[in-house]
Amino acid sequence: MNYKISKKEIQEQIKDKLTHELSVEWQDATDEHYYKAVALIVRDMLVKGRKKFKDVAEQTDTKNIYYLCMEFLLGRSLKNNLFNLGIEDDFRKALSDLNVRLDNLYEMEPDAGLGNGGLGRLAACFLDALATQGYPAMGYSLRYEYGIFRQKLVEGWQTELPDFWLPGGQVWFQPVPTRAVEVHFDGFIEESWNNQYHVVNHKDYTKVLAVPYDLYVAGMDGRGVSRLRVWAATSAEADFDMKLFNGGDYLRAMEQNAMAEVITKVLYPEDNHPEGKSLRLTQQYFLVSATVQDIIRRHLFRYSTLDNLPEKAAIHLNDTHPVLAIPEMMRVMLDECGYGWDQAWSIVNRTVAYTNHTVMAEALECWGVDLFRRRLPRIYQIIEEINRRFCAEMHARGVDGQKVGRMAPLNDGYVKMANLAVVSTHSVNGVSKLHSEILKQTVFQDFYTEMPEKFRNVTNGIAYRRWLNQSNPEYADLITELIGDSYIHNAARLDRLLKYQDDKAVLEKMAKIRRHNKERMADYILKNNGVTIDPDSIFDVQVKRLHEYKRQHLNALDILATYQWLRENPSADFTPRTYIFGAKAAPGYYMAKQIIQFIVNLGNTINNDPRVNEKMKVVYLEDYRVTLAELLIPSADISQQISLAGTEASGTSNMKFMINGAVTLGTLDGANVEIHEAVGDENILLFGMTTPQVEQAKRNGYIPGNIYQNHPVLHQAIDEMGRGFGGVSFQQISDSLRNSDPYMVLADFDDYVRARKKSMELYANSAQWYRIGLTNTAHAGCFSADRSIRDYATEIWSAEPVPAHPKIHIAPSQK
Numbered sequence: 001m002n003y004k005i006s007k008k009e010i011q012e013q014i015k016d017k018l019t020h021e022l023s024v025e026w027q028d029a030t031d032e033h034y035y036k037a038v039a040l041i042v043r044d045m046l047v048k049g050r051k052k053f054k055d056v057a058e059q060t061d062t063k064n065i066y067y068l069c070m071e072f073l074l075g076r077s078l079k080n081n082l083f084n085l086g087i088e089d090d091f092r093k094a095l096s097d098l099n100v101r102l103d104n105l106y107e108m109e110p111d112a113g114l115g116n117g118g119l120g121r122l123a124a125c126f127l128d129a130l131a132t133q134g135y136p137a138m139g140y141s142l143r144y145e146y147g148i149f150r151q152k153l154v155e156g157w158q159t160e161l162p163d164f165w166l167p168g169g170q171v172w173f174q175p176v177p178t179r180a181v182e183v184h185f186d187g188f189i190e191e192s193w194n195n196q197y198h199v200v201n202h203k204d205y206t207k208v209l210a211v212p213y214d215l216y217v218a219g220m221d222g223r224g225v226s227r228l229r230v231w232a233a234t235s236a237e238a239d240f241d242m243k244l245f246n247g248g249d250y251l252r253a254m255e256q257n258a259m260a261e262v263i264t265k266v267l268y269p270e271d272n273h274p275e276g277k278s279l280r281l282t283q284q285y286f287l288v289s290a291t292v293q294d295i296i297r298r299h300l301f302r303y304s305t306l307d308n309l310p311e312k313a314a315i316h317l318n319d320t321h322p323v324l325a326i327p328e329m330m331r332v333m334l335d336e337c338g339y340g341w342d343q344a345w346s347i348v349n350r351t352v353a354y355t356n357h358t359v360m361a362e363a364l365e366c367w368g369v370d371l372f373r374r375r376l377p378r379i380y381q382i383i384e385e386i387n388r389r390f391c392a393e394m395h396a397r398g399v400d401g402q403k404v405g406r407m408a409p410l411n412d413g414y415v416k417m418a419n420l421a422v423v424s425t426h427s428v429n430g431v432s433k434l435h436s437e438i439l440k441q442t443v444f445q446d447f448y449t450e451m452p453e454k455f456r457n458v459t460n461g462i463a464y465r466r467w468l469n470q471s472n473p474e475y476a477d478l479i480t481e482l483i484g485d486s487y488i489h490n491a492a493r494l495d496r497l498l499k500y501q502d503d504k505a506v507l508e509k510m511a512k513i514r515r516h517n518k519e520r521m522a523d524y525i526l527k528n529n530g531v532t533i534d535p536d537s538i539f540d541v542q543v544k545r546l547h548e549y550k551r552q553h554l555n556a557l558d559i560l561a562t563y564q565w566l567r568e569n570p571s572a573d574f575t576p577r578t579y580i581f582g583a584k585a586a587p588g589y590y591m592a593k594q595i596i597q598f599i600v601n602l603g604n605t606i607n608n609d610p611r612v613n614e615k616m617k618v619v620y621l622e623d624y625r626v627t628l629a630e631l632l633i634p635s636a637d638i639s640q641q642i643s644l645a646g647t648e649a650s651g652t653s654n655m656k657f658m659i660n661g662a663v664t665l666g667t668l669d670g671a672n673v674e675i676h677e678a679v680g681d682e683n684i685l686l687f688g689m690t691t692p693q694v695e696q697a698k699r700n701g702y703i704p705g706n707i708y709q710n711h712p713v714l715h716q717a718i719d720e721m722g723r724g725f726g727g728v729s730f731q732q733i734s735d736s737l738r739n740s741d742p743y744m745v746l747a748d749f750d751d752y753v754r755a756r757k758k759s760m761e762l763y764a765n766s767a768q769w770y771r772i773g774l775t776n777t778a779h780a781g782c783f784s785a786d787r788s789i790r791d792y793a794t795e796i797w798s799a800e801p802v803p804a805h806p807k808i809h810i811a812p813s814q815k
């Protein structure tokens with residue numbers, strides 16, 4: 001597909017959009033107007049590109065991929081689309097003639113923060129890769145009016161502000177009211193028999209209307225375009241409302257509206273910690289019911305039967321959050337399409353696959369049966385039948401009763417979402433090699449013994465064109481200068497960098513670029529934190545959601561111990577270091593919020609202590625989000641990936657840092673294991689227990705108090721933590737470390753300190769440091785989302801991309 005557009009065309013289009021859609025003349029328009037005008041032009045191009053792509057997909061009868069996820073953490077769209085379509089320079093020049101700077105327009109765009117962290121960002125990266133690889137794909141999600149909250153730190157304490165992103169963000173979304181569908185809740189089920197047909201009647205239900213909004217994501221070179229369809233909830237009772245209005249019952253009419261609209265009002269900000277809230281269940285069913293109806297409508301329109309659904313469509317469940325798609329598909333096939341159970345079940349099973357993103361038992365979703373049955377009576381009945389048949393089959397196979405209970409979708413008064421997912425899908429995968437192995441040995445062990453053929457691994461990947469080319473353009477240019485630009489399509493080619501490992505000139509250029517990126521970051525920090533940092537210091541970065549298992553407090557504890565030591569030895573030899581944190585905590589996660597405040601207050605103390613503050617600085621970045629990650633990651637020297645082994649499913653920022661040439665300081669957890677395999681011992685700083693060692697230590701009876709008693713450095717640090725900083729005591733964190741230390745911070749402490757010291761030695765020799773960095777970039781190719789998507793396509797979806805198609809000129813003026 002060719003998206004070439006002349007400067008003159010761009011300028012005409014912009015003026016046209018400004019006048020006709022934004023009601024402002026170009027001479028009077030602000031950057032915000034220009035941003036919206038450009039976004040609308042790009043959107044038009046994408047809509048046309050998608051149409052062409054869809055036409056080719058249909059002509060070639062290519063399988064469709066449907067990716068269901070409660071979260072898509074998109075960040076900004078404008079730069080990504082201009083870059084992928086290869087028209088960024090054209091727009092830059094056209095705007096410059098109008099005295100407008102494209103880079104200023106980028107800043108006008110709010111992040112679409114429709115996700116919490118890793119899982120939602122992965123979904124966004126996959127849309128890019130699906131398009132680039134040429135798979136016709138749709139993501140399905142919800143149009144939250146408020147995305148992930150904006151974090152404000154008040155005296156170190158996290159407070160949450162609403163993220164009303166729609167005013168600047170909605171230009172990317174095209175409403176499609178003709179495709180709205182109804183979703184039904186509550187009520188009761190009436191069953192009867194009519195000529196041997198089982199008739200199911202859902203009575204007295206509450207109707208909610210799901211209205212789709214579509215956003216398009218261009219793949220590299222615009223070969224393919226992915227569509228993300230998000231559903232907004234609104235009252236389905238328009239005429240009923242009118243009756244109420246006319247009858248004077250204004251308030252009741254408004255109330256009904258508000259009740260419907262609350263469903264897609266806000267993203268739940270808890271990750272890895274589900275709570276059984278009724279509204280969350282409502283959101284989940286709302287997503288899957290609208291989505292399943294949409295998929296089935298599309299399929300029937302084209303094929304007039306669902307018999308061939310598994311050949312023509314793959315439906316992917318990103319975690320258990322959309323798992324109710326399974327009973328919903330069964331409902332539509334049984335109650336509305338006249339299928340019998342066995343045939344419907346076979347179709348569903350062969351169409352749907354599931355990815356797990358967590359190993360922690362407490363993060364597995366389950367719903368109390370009472371709530372579930374009341375809200376979703378028909379879906380509950382279907383789950384009961386799935387459960388009955390599954391248990392019968394297992395009993396018939398001679399499986400032990402207790403084991404059947406552990407695997408059952410319904411057990412102990414709960415709907416077990418992960419069990420429902422494994423029972424009902426043809427494929428279950430983890431997101432890194434280690435994680436996929438752990439799944440088979442722990443949470444899904446029973447299933448693995450009964451149905452080993454379902455289990456796979458697909459290691460996560462990143463949209464590296466965003467994370468390398470767009471966010472670190474100078475480094476990307478250097479790479480292109482050295483090895484050409486084929487790596488932009490084929491990340492594996494990055495390995496051609498290896499031959500420059502010992503090229504002093506190249507390593508010096510790399511150092512210069514890093515230094516430049518660090519200066520940019522230092523400017524941001526001065527402006528936002530009021531802290532001056534030294535761009536020559538080591539930038540040691542830990543950014544991710546705040547969770548005890550991710551062990552930000554291990555990092556902080558070492559900073560405190562280092563501070564104590566430097567305070568006593570102010571003239572000691574110490575390479576200056578800037579410790580950078582960024583993390584949001586779930587609003588109700590009290591311990592996590594205390595850890596944030598501990599880091600902030602400790603940082604203030606250190607930054608203001610003249611004995612040490614030439615050597616160490618601690619910066620807590622407020623409101624860490626996609627756009628801030630894009631600024632920060634290219635400036636990092638060290639990537640902290642320090643979760644307790646066996647707890648982080650994969651991690652994906654580890655891959656983003658790596659491709660930008662940072663050195664991983666991490667445990668053998670998640671995808672760090674594969675990063676280590678890729679780069680070798682010399683190019684990573686590993687520390688800490690391995691997963692089997694963690695298990696062994698737990699079996700031996702881990703007693704953190706013993707370590708505390710016998711370790712003067714830790715003892716002193718934990719005691720000072722308890723006494724507090726900035727007038728706040730952090731007794732609860734210090735008590736937890738001494739008494740239970742569930743994530744074994746104390747056990748891994750010494751080795752962490754050792755690895756961090758080693759990083760200082762390596763950094764001292766610049767050529768050595770950048771040699772490691774370049775080697776990391778060279779081996780990062782296997783962590784591209786393109787590769788992940790090809791793995792999904794071949795191993796799970798049995799899907800082929802659309803064949804390369806003829807180049808077709810589309811210009812926005814050719815309407």
Ligand code: 26Q
Nearest residue numbers: 118119271272274275357431648649650651652
């Ligand atoms: C569930 C029910 C109710 C409310 C919230 C949730 C919920 C929401 C988000 C549960 C979990 C999440 C997000 C999980 C997540 O981001 N997991 C991360 O997924 C990444 C992509 O695979 C991995 O790299 C990370 O290791 C994993 O932690």
